[in-house]
Amino acid sequence: MVDAMRLPVTVLTGFLGSGKTSLLNQWLRHPQVQDTLVIVNEFGEVGLDHLLVAHQQDQPMVVELSNGCLCCQLRSDLKQTLKDIHWRFSRNGVRQFKRVVIETSGLADPVPILHTLMTDAYVAAAYQLDGVVTVVDSLLGLATLEQHPEAVKQVQMADRILLSKTDLADVDSPACEGLHAELHRLNAMAPISQLDTALVNTAGLGLLFGIGVEHGFPHWLPMLAAPASHGAEVTTLSLELQQPIPQVDFEQWLALLRAYDNPGLLRFKGIFQIAGEQSPVAVHRVQHVLHTPEPLRDWQGQHQRSQLVMMTQSGIGQEESQLLQPLARFVV
Incomplete structure (x- = not known):
């Protein structure tokens, strides 16, 4: 908050x-x-x-x-x-x-x-x-x-x-x-x-001013997820989850993100819909530092779904796929 x-x-x-x-x-x-x-x-x-x-x-x-x-x-x-x-x-x-x-x-x-x-x-x-x-x-x-x-x-x-x-x-x-x-x-x-x-x-x-103060972290994510973009140095991958995530699954996945040590990860930004919770939870990581997840006051607009963005210099390879795999069942 x-x-x-x-x-x-x-x-x-x-x-x-x-x-x-x-x-x-x-x-x-x-x-x-x-x-x-x-x-x-x-x-x-x-x-x-x-x-x-x-x-x-x-x-x-x-x-x-x-x-x-x-x-x-x-x-x-x-x-x-x-x-x-x-x-x-x-x-x-x-x-x-x-x-x-x-x-x-x-x-x-x-x-x-x-x-x-x-x-x-x-x-x-x-x-x-x-x-x-x-x-x-x-x-x-x-x-x-x-x-x-x-x-x-x-x-x-x-x-x-x-x-x-x-x-x-x-x-x-x-x-x-x-x-x-x-x-x-x-x-x-x-x-x-x-x-x-x-x-x-x-x-x-x-x-x-006011980029993120009113609602916390959701300013890092547009309401419509952008397609993945690729370049010689940076890959940006965005993902939208259609289903809420149970709290226990969210905590288990968060532990994976906390332990992830690939130096190619530049930034991770996410807003999560947790099952049973009215307000979203924001997660932000800059390189190897993971910010404490922050409950937000409310959703922006009517689009109440989890949205994630990963920016990496190493591309989307096996390690990145393994990190995102636990979330895959909530996509559809």
Whole structure:
């Protein structure tokens, strides 16, 4: 169940020059983004100088933005930073921010951030992942993905992909069509939006906030399961179960997923219909780390069936088939 006491965290990532700077600066001008704490790492590209007020907080690494937000420059361990800010910016027992944005450097792998949010007991009790938003350059994105594995990982981990610089690119050109095809190959489940000024000003906050807070994890799955997509590096397999799963079968299968040690598994996302339960249960694994299954408040829409998505670099072979085999009898 979503806990109102846990602060939502948005991870904003994208390769060098993708446009995170422009997006975040536009984003922070919006009055609805007050009470947000922004964490940038030591090598971050975000230019916040024009948004900073003269007054600094009592710690040099934290400054106050002119719109009321706070900006924290990450210089050491993310885990410790999240612990410190949770109590440092409280007055009379009340936190002074309601959400957190972690802006990664252009060369960062977002997986360690997700691991921190999922595995540290204190952090997991105080924060919950809202979603991973990845910005991709419409002009240079295809070449970047071909040359830089960091950019590939950023796309693979995304819950939402934003295409920047669309005003400079011919969106109907073969190059842009090729970029869309490659993004879909790498991450068939992440919706793609063309990012322009009008979109940032109107729907931008909806693209960046509230990805998963209202209903927990189902934002990782579209209501209609996508077909499997295959590529040289990544295979995405989606599966829909027609029948509810008895609790004992679910627990036995979950033990298999927990013990599964193939390093090729990038991400597993699932929402399960458990027999006798009114609410669904969400399961999420990032590489080797399995998040504790989370009961959700309700279903989205009328489509109340288990849906699973597996993203792997090793293809769907014997090991993957054995992992999914216990669920096969619930497909029909």
